[in-house]
Amino acid sequence: MLDLNDFFYFVQVVDRGGFTAASRMLRLPKSTLSHRVRQLEAGLGVRLLNRTSRRFGMTDAGGEFYRHAAEMLQQAEQAEASIRHRLSEPVGTVRLTSAVATMQFALRGVVADFLIRHPKVNVVAHATDQSVDIIGENYDVAVRAHSDPLPSSTLVQRTLAPAPWLLFGGAAYLDANDTPRTPEELRRHPSLFMMRTGVSPTWRLRHSNERKGEVVVPLMPRLMSDDMVGLKQAAIAGLGIVALPGYVCREELRSGALRRVLPTWLAGASTLTAMLPYRQGLLPSVRAFIEHLAVQLPQAVAM
């Protein structure tokens, strides 16, 4: 097998017009260059350079080899340059995955803003509620919303924003009925429950600024679903009170379709976290994306 580095040494020796000149240029001992070129000639079975202590010339075969080798080195430089370019500024494609609702309500605006700020970066955003093998499917970032700490893995985690669960009710419903003033009064209202594995149908409420203990509200939900959008629409339709991550209901809160119930109470503390397949060698494009999320997402999901 030929040593591809010898192609480089050979071309350098030819370009500089001798071993000594190339040695100075490359900061390598001339003995090394001499040895490498000899090795290359031995591997090819052909003399490439006619060398005497003064004059210096290529053989016919050496000339042809030189032309090909020079082209090869140019390709190698292009390969390296393409990487260096990616390292110098955010360019290329960032592959992102998250749950459907997270993408829909937390990320959409922030991603759009990122695309405007970084014209040379493209984003592939894959929204799915199925578990995704971040490494196996070559994602650069996965954004996960979670209440409990994520199981530690080989992935690198970066906390992006708090995303508290809040209580919401349809505006028409709240107008027609008594708006609850205390957690206890919630029991008198129908409830809509976001179903998750291993979670019983209760709300665990905690006052937002006081250190009071949590209040557990047992539920008999009128609707249980794992679909946040369905629950939200049920709440808008006046079917009951719902607890959802705040950002999911941001639009409806602004339009007035939904109103917060017990606005000084939180129905749970979840966090939006970015997961990266590795820490070393992060491209500027990915780094810029993560930074953008870390800065913008807290505002985007704040109520």
Next chain:
Amino acid sequence: MLDLNDFFYFVQVVDRGGFTAASRMLRLPKSTLSHRVRQLEAGLGVRLLNRTSRRFGMTDAGGEFYRHAAEMLQQAEQAEASIRHRLSEPVGTVRLTSAVATMQFALRGVVADFLIRHPKVNVVAHATDQSVDIIGENYDVAVRAHSDPLPSSTLVQRTLAPAPWLLFGGAAYLDANDTPRTPEELRRHPSLFMMRTGVSPTWRLRHSNERKGEVVVPLMPRLMSDDMVGLKQAAIAGLGIVALPGYVCREELRSGALRRVLPTWLAGASTLTAMLPYRQGLLPSVRAFIEHLAVQLPQAVAM
């Protein structure tokens, strides 16, 4: 500085779809491949491969690097292939140099014959009587005619053909005067002398088949010159007897313009020798040329 061999390892790992597969293909330990790819990633400052024990994928940057690297390797293969092609059969250019007279009278026909037999080989024939730096000016072969052993040098020598010096006289001259029968009778004839540095104007004659000692004939030349053609033409014009390498007068002998004088005597023994800049790594084209000379030249210069 990046190690160009790592480009190859990286491409192999990607092509085979994993370190272990590439390791089997290349007959290299996977630890080596793992180390080399890590080294490459460190040198570039970018993660190229997303590797888990099962799945295997390239990063965005890795994909772009892969495409360039694959092209680079193709160039490298072309560089090697061009050499291998030259090694498989005689192709390319053979650069030849010799003295003008040697080229003219000894080599011309033989070179023409070589060109016919090897259609893919071109010959650059440089005829000059000035001393030539074979290595410095990139000649593949130099053909030298010489009486004394050539000074040994770093060059490789290959004896091609004996080229004895013979005595000639113009046909008209010999008809008009007594043709000499013995070396002693030569003194009565005017002589034309080929002038060489360090050689006094004498002929040292030796009988061709007998072991008799040499006969020294002192001369008072009518013409001394270092130009063989001029001396030959003087002999044809009947100005005297001349000693020249046989092959120089081959044409005139056939046409009858010249005739040999004392045909059983030799006026000196010279040899045609090929000089090559190196022994190892001879291209088939050059090797074929030398072989052709070694086979054809003895016949071409035989009288």
Next chain:
DNA sequence: ACCTATCATCCAACAGATTGGACGATGGGG
């Protein structure tokens, strides 16, 4: 759910390449 086969990485012993100084050769300058 456990176990096994497979995969990439890590680590210390080793082998081969690198290194710099000495040598012989060559060509230009005084």
Next chain:
DNA sequence: CCCCATCGTCCAATCTGTTGGATGATAGGT
């Protein structure tokens, strides 16, 4: 014409990179 500067090669001491086995992790088979 001789000497000196420069060049490529050679050689032994050193050092980096390779090697193969051990380790930890993962996914699929049973």
